[in-house]
Amino acid sequence: MYDVIIIGAGVGGLSCGAKLAMNGKKTMIIEKIHHVGGTSHVFRRGDYIFPMGPLSFSYPELVKELLKRMGIKEEIKFKRNHFQLISPEIDIIYSEKLNKLKEKLKNIYKNEEQGIKSFFNELYRIIECIRNIHEWHPDFLIGRARLEAKKRLKDHEQEFDLINKYNELSSKKLLNEYLKNDILKRLLGSQGTYQPMMNMVHLAFMWNVMSEEGIWFPSCGIHGINQLLHDSFLKNGGELKLNSPIKEILIDEDQVYGVETLNGQKYEAEWVVANADYKKVFLELIPPSKLPKNHVENVKNTAYTGSEFCVYLGFDPEKVNLSKMRANHLFYRKRIDLLKATDPEDFENKEIEICLWSNKSSEFAPKNKKSLILRVNMPYDHFDVWRTGEKQRKEGYKDYKKSLALKLIKTVECIFPGLNSSIEIMEIATPLTYRDWGQRYLGSVAGWTRDIKKIRLNTKLLLEKPIKHLLMVGIYSVLEPFLGGYPVSMYTGNLAADLILEQKQ
Incomplete structure (x- = not known):
């Protein structure tokens, strides 16, 4: 009998496992394939090393802080990466601080100067509210931290109301209100050449990650961070099973009690944490009879990115x-x-x-x-x-x-x-x-859809519910990757570990 079984050795599962093992929980990670790290791993072709998934990430200071909480003391340095767009009408580096980007765009689109200023003023307002949203907003926390955040919500009443307001406002509508040039609207609404389709809060998350926090690459490589988490997990007594696909998550009376692997091996645990594809978990690993019908339908009908x-x-x-x-x-x-x-x-x-x-x-x-x-x-x-x-x-x-x-x-x-x-x-x-x-x-590569018309799930964090003691972590456990993909996977792994650890305190 384990305290916790974790399905999947991606960064969310490794982060959760490392913290639990460090705190004395009997924990086993079960991974379907032959290596840890999930899609943030690397592979070799000849003398070249290539990445399977993420190329860099944001919030390096938060990542360093979370790693400390997971028992990792190695020093990691970060180098900022920048992003350029070349289309028929524009060639621009758009990942600089927003103030610098604003001035650059005003020089390029002189007829749009007032509209650019007005749009950026609204974007700044939202970013100021969401920059540290994971520290104070109840919808981005669980367990005791969420209860404490609810008590302190009056201290953030203005930010809370503003986020609710812009959550209902499409970026396309606001951009059309201020700007005429279609290329400019596409750049500001998608960070590229596509039509804006997300709400303003989601767009603010994207610009905060890209320009204000920046996108960075660690000195040890992203796969190196995964290895540090793996080593910390094993050093503190964690167990790891590779090449072990899960057949079913075992549930009795609305509460999880273990897992069964494809070869018929059953393992019991008080908690199961799934660092796995959300649709795969709820549409394939759990019998429909064990789930509320409306949850199954909402999962089916909320699209992923392509x-x-x-x-x-x-x-x-x-x-x-x-x-x-x-x-x-x-x-x-x-x-x-x-x-x-x-x-x-x-x-x-x-x-x-x-x-x-x-x-x-x-x-x-x-x-x-x-x-x-x-x-x-x-x-x-x-x-x-x-x-x-x-x-x-x-x-x-x-x-x-x-x-x-x-x-x-x-x-x-x-x-x-x-x-x-x-x-x-x-x-x-x-x-x-x-x-x-x-x-x-x-084959989805980047979490849930950004299109506000295709979202049927109505909560920001998808870690908990509807099955007791089953938690989700990783990129698919959040409706909006508010920290960017890799950090949010680590963050949710840490949240899940904290929730489990606080249960018997």
């Missing part, structure tokens, strides 16, 4: 011109044609994320070589026809994904001449990769 097509490249920098790239992260769109935006293979009409990955660490590429990552949104349905079973594909799949990769590279060559002839190694991930290796529902 999937992506990703190309990893190792190349010779002497053979390619990268002069247009002025930041480690670049989003590029060759043209914006709204009438033809439905073709998933029309890469010229899509936003392509480009990361100069080898700039983050000298360990990621051989000497005198570099590595790039190209990512583009891709609907899961476009690839589902190739899937015949888990990690099984129809004949021709490899040739097809390679042809798509070369098409994507050809588009990127418009700004990086010579890229194709410089390539020395290439790896490709599709929505099927994210489904079968990343264990993401239909």
Whole structure:
């Protein structure tokens, strides 16, 4: 009998496990695949090291503080990464402090000066309220911390009311009120070239993470942080089982009592913490008869973000011109044609994320070589026809994904001449990769949808309920990734551990 069983060794599960083990709880982490870290792991191709998922993250000071609470004393340094957008109308680094970005935009769009000032004034107001929302807002806390926050809510009445007001206001409506230029509205409403579709609070979270807090990369690598958590967990008596898929979460009378693995092994525990895909947990690992019908329907009907097509490249920098790239992260769109935006293979009409990955660490590429990552949104349905079973594909799949990769590279060559002839190694991930290796529902890569019209769940944190002693952690345990993906996974792991630890105090 365990005090706690944790499903999944992603950063949320590792964080929760490390803190519980440090505090004497008998804890076991059960992981489906052969390594810890989930999608924030790395893989090697030849002499190159590539990331499976996140490329960097925000709130480095919070991450360092949480790591201390989990028994990790190693010093980690962080380097800020910046983000650039190149589209037919604009070439801009947009990750600087908002004040600097505002002045830059006023110089570019002189006819929009007053509208820019007015929009940024409202954005500042919201960011001031949400910057430390996880410290005072009851909706972002659980257990005793939430009860204490409710008692102190009068101290934050003004911020609370303002957040409620802007939660109901679409960013598209506010941008249309102040601005006329469509390119400018898209940049401020999506941090790119897409139409604004989220509410103003969610947009403020995004700009706070991108510009005010900034996006950073740790000296040990993101996978290095996972390893530190793993080591702390084991050092303090935690148990880890790899290659052990879960078949079912065991429930009796609305309370969890353990798990059963795919090979029929049952483990009992007072608590189960799932660092796993939310839809997979509630639609596949728990029998529908054990759940409230409305919860199942809400989970089914709230959309995730979509999937992506990703190309990893190792190349010779002497053979390619990268002069247009002025930041480690670049989003590029060759043209914006709204009438033809439905073709998933029309890469010229899509936003392509480009990361100069080898700039983050000298360990990621051989000497005198570099590595790039190209990512583009891709609907899961476009690839589902190739899937015949888990990690099984129809004949021709490899040739097809390679042809798509070369098409994507050809588009990127418009700004990086010579890229194709410089390539020395290439790896490709599709929505099927994210489904079968990343264990993401239909290959989703970034949590719940940002589209306010598609949300059916009505709580910010999804850690608790509807099953007693079953807690969710990780990117899918929050409706809005208010700290960014990696920190919010660590934060929810810490919240879950605190809730368990306070039960018998």
